[in-house]
Amino acid sequence: MSSKEKILAAVLENQPQLTPLPDIGIFKGKDQDIVQKYSDTFTSIGGRVFLVDGIAAVKAIIIEQFDINKRIITTLPQLDDTAELYSSRVDPHTFDDVELAVIKAQLAVAENGAVWLTEQLMGQRILPYICQHLAVIVSAESFVPTMHEAYTHLGVGQYGFGAFIGGPSKTADIEQSLVMGAHGPITMTVFVLKENINGQE
Amino acid sequence: MTIGLFIPCYINQLYPNAAIATLQLLQKLGVDIIYPPKQTCCGQPMANSGFEHLTQGCNDHFIENFSGVDYIVAPSASCVLHVKDHLHSDKNQEQANNIRGKVYELVEFLTDILKVEKLNARFPHKVGIHQGCHGLRGLNLAQMSELNAPPFSKFKHLLNMVQGLELIRLDREDECCGFGGAFCVAEEAVSVKMGKDRVADHERNGAEYITSSDLSCLMHMEGIMHRKKSPVKIVHIAEILNSSL
Amino acid sequence: MIQNRTKDHAALAEDFIKDEKRVDWHDGALWWIRQKRDKVAKQIPEWEDLREAASLIKSNVLSNLHDYLLQFEANATKNGIKVHWAADAKEHNEIVYSILKAKEIKQMVKSKSMLTEECHLNEYLLERGIEVVNSDLGEYIQQLAKEPPSHIVLPCIHKRKEEIGELFHEHLGSEKGESDPTILTRTARKHLRDVFLTRRGALTGVNFAVAETGEFVVCTNEGNADMGAHLSDVHIASMGIEKLIPQKKHLGVFLRLLARSATGQPITIYSSHFKKPRQGQEMHIILVDHGRSRQLGRVDFRNSLKCIRCGACMNTCPVYRKSGGHSYHNTIAGPIGAILAPNLDMKKHADLPFASTLCGSCSNVCPVKIDIHDQLYKWRQVIVKEGYVAKTKTIGMKAMAWTLSSPDSYTAAGKVGRWVLKNTPFAVNNKLNPWYKQRDMPGAPKESFEEWYAKNDLKGKS
Numbered sequence: 001m002s003s004k005e006k007i008l009a010a011v012l013e014n015q016p017q018l019t020p021l022p023d024i025g026i027f028k029g030k031d032q033d034i035v036q037k038y039s040d041t042f043t044s045i046g047g048r049v050f051l052v053d054g055i056a057a058v059k060a061i062i063i064e065q066f067d068i069n070k071r072i073i074t075t076l077p078q079l080d081d082t083a084e085l086y087s088s089r090v091d092p093h094t095f096d097d098v099e100l101a102v103i104k105a106q107l108a109v110a111e112n113g114a115v116w117l118t119e120q121l122m123g124q125r126i127l128p129y130i131c132q133h134l135a136v137i138v139s140a141e142s143f144v145p146t147m148h149e150a151y152t153h154l155g156v157g158q159y160g161f162g163a164f165i166g167g168p169s170k171t172a173d174i175e176q177s178l179v180m181g182a183h184g185p186i187t188m189t190v191f192v193l194k195e196n197i198n199g200q201e
Numbered sequence: 202m203t204i205g206l207f208i209p210c211y212i213n214q215l216y217p218n219a220a221i222a223t224l225q226l227l228q229k230l231g232v233d234i235i236y237p238p239k240q241t242c243c244g245q246p247m248a249n250s251g252f253e254h255l256t257q258g259c260n261d262h263f264i265e266n267f268s269g270v271d272y273i274v275a276p277s278a279s280c281v282l283h284v285k286d287h288l289h290s291d292k293n294q295e296q297a298n299n300i301r302g303k304v305y306e307l308v309e310f311l312t313d314i315l316k317v318e319k320l321n322a323r324f325p326h327k328v329g330i331h332q333g334c335h336g337l338r339g340l341n342l343a344q345m346s347e348l349n350a351p352p353f354s355k356f357k358h359l360l361n362m363v364q365g366l367e368l369i370r371l372d373r374e375d376e377c378c379g380f381g382g383a384f385c386v387a388e389e390a391v392s393v394k395m396g397k398d399r400v401a402d403h404e405r406n407g408a409e410y411i412t413s414s415d416l417s418c419l420m421h422m423e424g425i426m427h428r429k430k431s432p433v434k435i436v437h438i439a440e441i442l443n444s445s446l
Numbered sequence: 447m448i449q450n451r452t453k454d455h456a457a458l459a460e461d462f463i464k465d466e467k468r469v470d471w472h473d474g475a476l477w478w479i480r481q482k483r484d485k486v487a488k489q490i491p492e493w494e495d496l497r498e499a500a501s502l503i504k505s506n507v508l509s510n511l512h513d514y515l516l517q518f519e520a521n522a523t524k525n526g527i528k529v530h531w532a533a534d535a536k537e538h539n540e541i542v543y544s545i546l547k548a549k550e551i552k553q554m555v556k557s558k559s560m561l562t563e564e565c566h567l568n569e570y571l572l573e574r575g576i577e578v579v580n581s582d583l584g585e586y587i588q589q590l591a592k593e594p595p596s597h598i599v600l601p602c603i604h605k606r607k608e609e610i611g612e613l614f615h616e617h618l619g620s621e622k623g624e625s626d627p628t629i630l631t632r633t634a635r636k637h638l639r640d641v642f643l644t645r646r647g648a649l650t651g652v653n654f655a656v657a658e659t660g661e662f663v664v665c666t667n668e669g670n671a672d673m674g675a676h677l678s679d680v681h682i683a684s685m686g687i688e689k690l691i692p693q694k695k696h697l698g699v700f701l702r703l704l705a706r707s708a709t710g711q712p713i714t715i716y717s718s719h720f721k722k723p724r725q726g727q728e729m730h731i732i733l734v735d736h737g738r739s740r741q742l743g744r745v746d747f748r749n750s751l752k753c754i755r756c757g758a759c760m761n762t763c764p765v766y767r768k769s770g771g772h773s774y775h776n777t778i779a780g781p782i783g784a785i786l787a788p789n790l791d792m793k794k795h796a797d798l799p800f801a802s803t804l805c806g807s808c809s810n811v812c813p814v815k816i817d818i819h820d821q822l823y824k825w826r827q828v829i830v831k832e833g834y835v836a837k838t839k840t841i842g843m844k845a846m847a848w849t850l851s852s853p854d855s856y857t858a859a860g861k862v863g864r865w866v867l868k869n870t871p872f873a874v875n876n877k878l879n880p881w882y883k884q885r886d887m888p889g890a891p892k893e894s895f896e897e898w899y900a901k902n903d904l905k906g907k908s
């Protein structure tokens with residue numbers, strides 16, 4: 001008997017009588033002021049939020065806030081004059097020296113400050129994690145109140161990798177002192193775009 | 202209504218004043234009380250130590266003593282919880298279940314059954330409430346701090362009726378004192394550390410007395426306070442509620 | 447400090463408590479985290495309903511685990527993930543080794559996985575020439591200190607920053623005496639970045655695996671799971687079979703509960719959903735039993751398998767806070783450890799269900815509503831019946847049962863006890879009496895209640 005067969009046989013024998021799943025449709029968030037709620041939550045976690053009218057404003061803030069002499073990578077063709085357009089063909093290790101990555105997210109969750117994006121929006125999976133600083137652009141229409149609405153929007157999904165990212169990386173492992181910047185980015189900036197960005201998934 | 206007074210073994214032997222206060226308080230409130238004289242122990246110390254299978258003697262004895270009353274009342278939350286949860290009889294489970302349905306700890310009996318709204322009591326001191334875990338999380342004598350649920354406290358409801366009494370606020374409202382039955386000697390170091398921390402919380406916040414529905418907790422804290430010569434004293438809640446004007 | 451296997455919880459706790467200042471600090475840190483959890487729990491009006499829903503979802507999982515496992519395997523395989531089954535720790539380790547060996551990988555980076563701690567994977571691989579680096583900062587620190595983690599979420603909660611500074615000075619070349627957490631974290635960041643960039647093999651744990659879609663979710667705050675997985679040629683995920691959830695939408699419930707219960711955060715910074723291997727990468731998942739199917743068959747204890755490893759029970763447990771995770775001599779410590787461990791080795795862990803006052807706080811903070819304190823009580827009965835309790839205790843309990851069930855012996859014993867307390871206190875106020883070590887004995891009243899009642903009862907009833 002293979003281990004698979006052994007395990008399944010033991011589980012089948014020992015599992016209790018079937019009990020039904022609860023209805024989780026009862027959990028609904030409130031739709032009011034969700035961009036503000038998101039912003040309050042995200043800044044309390046240590047992230048930064050900018051409400052902007054368009055891509056031009058994003059560019060201006062990037063130039064002002066980050067060192068453009070260092071390597072800035074983006075997945076947005078609209079930013080290719082300010083940043084280097086990523087390549088899907090290079091070895092992920094070559095992104096080691098990226099100072100800032102500017103990418104899009106599909107949606108944002110007000111209750112916890114997280115954004116959701118799939119590998120298609122990341123460009124390469126490593127990009128949002130290996131950069132020293134992360135900037136994410138998300139449309140103001142793509143905010144949801146809670147994780148329940150987020151998963152309703154996402155459905156089963158057609159991605160190979162997707163992630164919620166909720167702020168700069170952090171740790172409090174040393175005497176419970178919060179330190180921003182563990183192994184992922186040291187800062188995270190979210191641009192809430194009032195105009196809709198095309199090509200979201 | 203007739204009440205069977207259940208006096209836990211260690212209260213009977215070591216803290217009779219709490220038992221006397223319980224009896225007198227209930228008599229003042231107009232209830233008929235009988236005290237079955239041959240009662241012994243509910244069996245909790247053995248059951249909590251893993252020896253539930255040895256408690257049939259105590260169970261049978263309890264059932265024999267306390268059948269035929271409307272309610273059974275005890276000044277001890279942990280003993281009442283044990284009876285409620287674990288009273289069991291090989292011969293007469295129906296009778297055991299009947300008893301489990303009518304056994305009450307004193308505080309909950311006063312608030313839920315007698316629905317006391319006024320007490321002729323006076324205790325002009327600063328008092329800290331020690332919420333014993335069995336009473337709190339087992340019998341729901343007050344809201345548990347872990348839960349997202351509306352606050353309430355049967356202790357405070359009654360103590361607010363006592364003249365001159367000032368309730369102090371603790372830093373940790375319902376942390377366990379560390380008595381835990383056999384735990385108090387089997388895990389002596391942890392038990393004492395937990396007790397010391399509870400005592401320090403009361404002292405820090407100005408308690409003159411620590412009260413509770415459980416003398417086991419109080420006995421443990423008293424032992425610690427006496428050892429460090431603390432001026433803080435213990436008093437069972439029955440004695441506060443029974444103190445007359 | 448190496449795991450001491452001959453001392454029981456009480457003795458290990460006593461050692462820990464000797465340094466009272468350290469205990470107060472450890473206790474305060476964990477209580478603070480409990481308070482953070484309370485704060486966010488009370489901000490969500492539906493919190494208790496969420497707990498109930500999570501509990502019911504997990505009940506359904508346990509009652510249908512066989513089919514969910516097959517469903518997950520089929521979907522994960524379709525996604526291109528290679529699924530393995532390991533009946534026990536040894537088999538799990540062998541599978542990891544064979545995967546790495548096939549790719550000639552000699553160095554692996556690992557993100558947090560309590561399961562691999564349970565299986566002692568690192569030691570197994572090291573003996574076979576494969577070096578593993580724990581990339582979670584707390585686990586990295588513990589690895590440098592050659593100690594297991596003391597808490598499942600906060601691995602080095604028992605360590606002062608000065609001690610960590612010492613370790614970093616010795617192993618990473620940081621300045622002697624440096625203890626600033628930010629500087630130490632940056633030192634680790636730099637060192638571990640090099641590890642991420644050079645390791646072709648990465649192993650992660652699994653927080654949740656979705657049967658419906660064949661994907662699994664890994665939650666971190668540091669980003670270390672992602673840094674390892676997205677740069678590696680081989681990503682191995684180790685998972686206990688009970689970590690399944692039925693449908694993707696259920697993640698909404700669990701991700702809302704997990705971080706709030708664990709640390710008071712609304713969500714972990716990174717909640718990464720792995721569905722297919724990266725192009726050119728191999729992705730493996732190992733489904734591990736190691737005692738779980740046996741626990742599933744224990745009617746009173748199977749609900750312990752609902753655990754989502756948040757650590758809230760440890761943060762609230764006064765015994766854990768004041769005795770430290772290492773005093774539980776088990777990979778998983780605290781209340782949940784005490785109800786899981788006896789299933790793995792009843793003899794070795796017979797003391798754990800007794801390392802509790804049954805206060806019940808753990809059950810109240812558990813996001814999946816495991817009846818932890820009830821299970822602790824029930825394990826005590828099992829452990830006594832199986833004979834894992836000292837003979838002297840059994841004899842003492844039998845004597846107690848006899849005395850307490852007979853009114854005459856009980857009354858006599860009471861009289862004797864009070865007489866001894868009053869007249870010959872030295873008989874009990876001495877070193878042989880553990881109560882007396884740090885507490886005074888209660889005073890002896892002149893008469894018992896029943897004696898008073900017999901004399902004074904006004905109604906004359908008996």
